[in-house]
Amino acid sequence: MNIKNIFSQFKEGLYKTRKEFANKLGFLFSNSKDKSDFLEKLEELLILSDLGTSATAEIMNEFQQINFREYKENNFIFFKEKLKVILIDILNSTAPDIKINENRLNIIMLVGVNGSGKTSIAGKIAYRLKNINNDIIMVPADTFRAAAVQQLKILACKVGAEMINTKEGADPASVVYDGISAARARKKNIVIIDTAGRLHTKVNLMSELEKIKRVIQKEANDCSLEILQTIDATMGQNAIAQAEFFNKSLGVTGIALTKMDGTAKGGIVIAIKKELDIPVKLISCGEKLNNLYDFKAEKFVEALLD
Amino acid sequence: MFASLTDKFQTIFKKIKNKGKLNENDIKNCLHEIRIALLEADVNYKVVKEFIDSLHDKVQEEKISESLSPSQQIIKIVNGEITLTLGCKQNDLSISPAPPTIIMLVGLQGTGKTTTAVKLANYFRKKGHLPLLIATDIYRPAAIEQLQVLGEKSNLPVFSMGKNESAVNIVKAAIKYSSKKNNDMLIIDTAGRLHIDDKLMNELQEINENIPLQEKLLIVDAMAGQDAVNSAKVFCDKIKVSGIILTKLDGDTRGGVALSLKKVLGVPIKFIGIGEKVDNFEPFHPERMASRILGMGDVLTLIEKVETAYSKDELEKLDKKMKDHNFDLNDFYLQLKKMKNIGSVDQIMDMVPGFNNLKNRIDVAKLGDREGELKKIEAIISSMTVEERENPSIINGSRRKRISRGSGTQLSDINRLLKQFYQIKEMFKKGPKLKNFSFN
Numbered sequence: 001m002n003i004k005n006i007f008s009q010f011k012e013g014l015y016k017t018r019k020e021f022a023n024k025l026g027f028l029f030s031n032s033k034d035k036s037d038f039l040e041k042l043e044e045l046l047i048l049s050d051l052g053t054s055a056t057a058e059i060m061n062e063f064q065q066i067n068f069r070e071y072k073e074n075n076f077i078f079f080k081e082k083l084k085v086i087l088i089d090i091l092n093s094t095a096p097d098i099k100i101n102e103n104r105l106n107i108i109m110l111v112g113v114n115g116s117g118k119t120s121i122a123g124k125i126a127y128r129l130k131n132i133n134n135d136i137i138m139v140p141a142d143t144f145r146a147a148a149v150q151q152l153k154i155l156a157c158k159v160g161a162e163m164i165n166t167k168e169g170a171d172p173a174s175v176v177y178d179g180i181s182a183a184r185a186r187k188k189n190i191v192i193i194d195t196a197g198r199l200h201t202k203v204n205l206m207s208e209l210e211k212i213k214r215v216i217q218k219e220a221n222d223c224s225l226e227i228l229q230t231i232d233a234t235m236g237q238n239a240i241a242q243a244e245f246f247n248k249s250l251g252v253t254g255i256a257l258t259k260m261d262g263t264a265k266g267g268i269v270i271a272i273k274k275e276l277d278i279p280v281k282l283i284s285c286g287e288k289l290n291n292l293y294d295f296k297a298e299k300f301v302e303a304l305l306d
Numbered sequence: 307m308f309a310s311l312t313d314k315f316q317t318i319f320k321k322i323k324n325k326g327k328l329n330e331n332d333i334k335n336c337l338h339e340i341r342i343a344l345l346e347a348d349v350n351y352k353v354v355k356e357f358i359d360s361l362h363d364k365v366q367e368e369k370i371s372e373s374l375s376p377s378q379q380i381i382k383i384v385n386g387e388i389t390l391t392l393g394c395k396q397n398d399l400s401i402s403p404a405p406p407t408i409i410m411l412v413g414l415q416g417t418g419k420t421t422t423a424v425k426l427a428n429y430f431r432k433k434g435h436l437p438l439l440i441a442t443d444i445y446r447p448a449a450i451e452q453l454q455v456l457g458e459k460s461n462l463p464v465f466s467m468g469k470n471e472s473a474v475n476i477v478k479a480a481i482k483y484s485s486k487k488n489n490d491m492l493i494i495d496t497a498g499r500l501h502i503d504d505k506l507m508n509e510l511q512e513i514n515e516n517i518p519l520q521e522k523l524l525i526v527d528a529m530a531g532q533d534a535v536n537s538a539k540v541f542c543d544k545i546k547v548s549g550i551i552l553t554k555l556d557g558d559t560r561g562g563v564a565l566s567l568k569k570v571l572g573v574p575i576k577f578i579g580i581g582e583k584v585d586n587f588e589p590f591h592p593e594r595m596a597s598r599i600l601g602m603g604d605v606l607t608l609i610e611k612v613e614t615a616y617s618k619d620e621l622e623k624l625d626k627k628m629k630d631h632n633f634d635l636n637d638f639y640l641q642l643k644k645m646k647n648i649g650s651v652d653q654i655m656d657m658v659p660g661f662n663n664l665k666n667r668i669d670v671a672k673l674g675d676r677e678g679e680l681k682k683i684e685a686i687i688s689s690m691t692v693e694e695r696e697n698p699s700i701i702n703g704s705r706r707k708r709i710s711r712g713s714g715t716q717l718s719d720i721n722r723l724l725k726q727f728y729q730i731k732e733m734f735k736k737g738p739k740l741k742n743f744s745f746n
Contacts, residue, residue: 047351050531053342114554115416115527146455151448168455199557232416236348236531238559259415262500264533
């Protein structure tokens with residue numbers, strides 16, 4: 001798949017989000033009576049995109065200082081550029097993209113609250129990595145949710161990846177242990193771990209995840225470990241608490257933003273990046289296995305504003 | 307940093323509590339902070355705007371600034387407003403006069419439809435109905451199996467026809483099947499779908515047009531953000547949703563979406579999901595939700611639950627013990643056991659006024675919440691002498707060592723238990739007396 005193709009798909013997936021945001025932006029600009037009217041509309045727009053009060057306040061602050069009339073007399077592009085710069089600045093990260101280390105075992109573990117799309121994205125990641133000739137083993141560590149193991153198995157089959165077997169109710173940490181052993185025995189270079197959804201406030205369930213991480217650190221100390229938290233784009237401010245708690249327990253290395261094919265803006269990742277400095281690494285929009293993209297701050301913001 | 311709405315309100319009210327009179331500026335600041343708190347709770351921007359405007363008028367009308375206890379009045383007004391927005395009375399599900407009653411659950415992906423379907427079926431079975439679950443999610447891998455497994459676990463029948471039949475045909479066949487089996491309550495679990503997915507929205511419309519549905523319930527994640535109103539609106543337009551079930555309320559989300567949905571759509575919220583177990587499911591009470599949002603604690607729910615776990619005598623005895631500072635380790639253990647029947651300690655803390663902001667200080671969530679923790683506590687306490695249990699302050703280092711050997715636990719376990727005991731004791735000393743929320 002060439003790069004250009006990926007971007008056009010990315011934009012297409014974000015089309016609905018983008019169109020709405022951009023339309024509103026144009027309207028916002030042309031219909032404002034004065035600066036305070038404009039600022040109020042800008043606030044509405046940002047809050048409705050789930051950016052949250054804190055990130056919104058920061059952006060508003062930047063616009064407080066501009067000479068509104070000058071911007072108005074020039075045109076919409078100036079204003080848009082300014083907003084773009086601010087958003088990209090928040091979202092930009094020095095954290096590396098997901099890279100496969102050729103000399104080591106690579107472990108990708110998916111965590112997140114219930115229904116945020118962990119299993120689906122596990123399938124999508126496997127599909128993508130399989131296509132560039134990796135040897136993958138999938139580990140169904142969600143032994144709690146009914147039929148979660150079967151769901152992952154079906155996805156693994158579609159992708160053509162192996163999955164280790166387990167049964168419902170098994171200890172997730174031991175499933176992961178088995179997964180790592182199997183990866184070594186069968187000479188796989190990638191392990192993808194799907195975990196059960198859990199609310200970040202459930203202390204015992206969070207320590208279950210910590211235990212899984214300990215097993216990984218013990219059994220595959222030299223591996224390159226990526227802990228991705230799925231954040232549902234339709235989530236509100238509670239996603240900040242989700243990210244905070246998961247990060248505290250596990251040290252999340254990145255966020256996979258899911259369900260971007262709806263009308264929700266996913267602005268919450270801007271708030272999360274701003275508050276907790278956790279980078280977004282992947283973005284998923286669509287139900288097909290290939291609807292997965294690397295997150296690029298510039299492209300994300302451009303897709304929103306262009 | 308990520309204080310819940312409850313905490314927010316408590317801070318706001320604490321600020322104004324100490325003031326006898328409020329001036330125009332105080333009111334302005336108060337309203338501003340309420341506004342921010344509501345927005346942080348994901349109440350829809352437009353709803354917040356209306357809410358604050360209406361609040362402003364009320365505050366003006368009631369001449370707050372001249373009143374003697376302004377903070378209480380503002381609390382009353384805010385509480386009243388939220389309750390009003392949420393809807394004033396509880397809305398139960400309607401039962402068809404000519405059985406079977408058919409209920410369809412719809413919603414976005416991952417909101418908890420399948421889990422809720424099973425909870426709902428279990429709820430109706432408890433009320434004497436014979437429910438049948440119908441699996442129509444023919445798209446998501448293993449979705450049908452998920453319902454089957456959940457049904458089996460709870461001993462509830464599930465009707466399915468695999469993935470190759472259309473949803474409407476599955477429902478039709480299920481109705482035929484149910485008449486033979488005497489099922490009077492049919493619950494349709496549908497595939498999660500985006501509101502902008504025309505093909506799948508048509509599927510729902512097809513069921514709606516061909517099947518006599520008594521209730522069409524939209525399942526909404528309580529953690530949802532601003533867009534929830536938009537997607538819910540489309541579901542309402544297309545199939546005239548009759549009620550909402552709010553899921554995943556057992557987290558720390560304040561569920562501002564409840565306020566938005568009721569206000570914008572006028573559709574009542576009927577049930578809430580509060581945990582992963584099949585009976586973690588309750589009817590929605592607007593006034594309770596409002597007081598929970600306000601940080602007044604869900605006193606009503608707690609009283610109901612306490613009533614089932616304690617007799618009146620027991621409660622009075624306990625209260626006296628607290629008052630006389632005689633609360634000892636025997637009582638502590640007994641209370642933990644009882645609390646376990648009421649809910650997790652964390653859940654209880656949420657419901658008691660004044661306790662929910664203690665959560666950050668004490669690691670109460672760990673208490674009795676973990677499997678096996680209670681057993682450990684039992685082992686430790688039964689390894690103590692009668693004297694030690696009644697007067698824990700005498701438990702010194704060598705006694706601790708003995709108890710640790712006797713109970714097969716670590717010294718740190720004993721230290722932790724004692725620490726928790728003193729924290730709880732302290733909390734009861736400072737916190738509300740049990741009588742305050744006992745039977746009135």
